[in-house]
Amino acid sequence: MIDGTAVLETVELGKRYRRTWGLQDCTLTIPRGRVAALVGPNGAGKSTLLRMAAGLDQPSVGTLRVLGKSPTSGNGNLKERVGYLDQERPLYKSFRVAEMLRFGEKNNPNWNMVVAKEHLAQLDIPLRSRISNLSGGQQAQVALTLCLAKEPELLLLDEPAAALDPVAREDLLRILMRQVADSDSSVLLSTHALGDVAAICDYVIVLAHSRVVLSNDTEYVLESHRILSAVHDGELMPPSGVTVINSQSSARGESLLVRIELPIDESKWRVERPTLEEIVLAYLRVGSPGARDRRSHDDDRSSE
């Protein structure tokens, strides 16, 4: 193990599909015990990163360590220590819930049947029900329950709550949080629901254009960003020491979302705290065209 405190570590990790990069120059460290959110538009590389971490895809370049090990170099027991779940739920439609549980028990040495049954009872899902008779939301909950019963140290979840109604989603997230409370599992989940991120995630990673544009503790992210607004008066300059992430102008005023190093004490600007959602959206809108141009140049060179 390089670092016992990180569950996932990547250095300049990249995945190239035929002509395009699915993920590029991705360097990040997710500390143990976190519930980390992976946010970004479709095609930004979220699923690619999760699949590589789960050992389902090979990286093209860079280093990837999951629980201190490389996921694709035949580390047999990593499969038991990592739980992966995507939209294609691994359920046999003709099975009853109880049969799915027994199937899981047979195939997983660390299976915790008590936890699984407790979760299902909490969700009011009868063990006798056939999978095919359950609603989409219930199927998602069963799939997650099966994943949690493996008691993985790291859970990789690709949009676990997508397409669920609000109640089913809430139930699913609570089961997930209970597991985190009981077992100290770490979680990396991709999502489009920024409200969920603020509620359950204490680490946030924003991917845009196949790159990491933000990666840090949510608390730190909240503390280190502000919205500044002011009326135009000729030479209006942002205060020194701040990095402008996004700016919006109106007829007479200007509003900036900025990253700060130190508390700002400004008389010209009105200073407010942005919500996590506003911060994430600002980063998603950046897209940093400059960086992209530079990169496409690199691509030409590296495609030999």
Added chain:
Amino acid sequence: MTQRQPSITYRLDPRSGVAPYRQLVDQVRHALRSGLLREGDQLPSVRDVVTQITINPNTVHRAYRELEHLGVAEGRAGLGTFITSHSSSALNATKLESVERELRDKIIEARDMGVSEERIVELVTFTFRHDRGVRT
């Protein structure tokens, strides 16, 4: 499973710019001030909170650590987290901090509205003298 009534029920506003742990800390302080919580009360366990609302357990731990740091709550090994007997004085200390902050914000607001420094100082002096006059 039978569940006792929790001493306090938290809520989380994900659209607020206030860090989630801070929201919980503020709710406990508010509950203490309003009498919903009293000294000796046990705060809901992390597991209970996680069952009650959709929240990261780390956030609850963080909030309870902060409450302990403020002297409002204390962890008792194997039992849980309880409101301390000296919570009200601890609360006053933090209340002082927030009053100072509000005061400062109001002064800035007044300044931005064009109120002069002399006028503000005058107001402060007057308030102090007037107040002292009333007390003695």
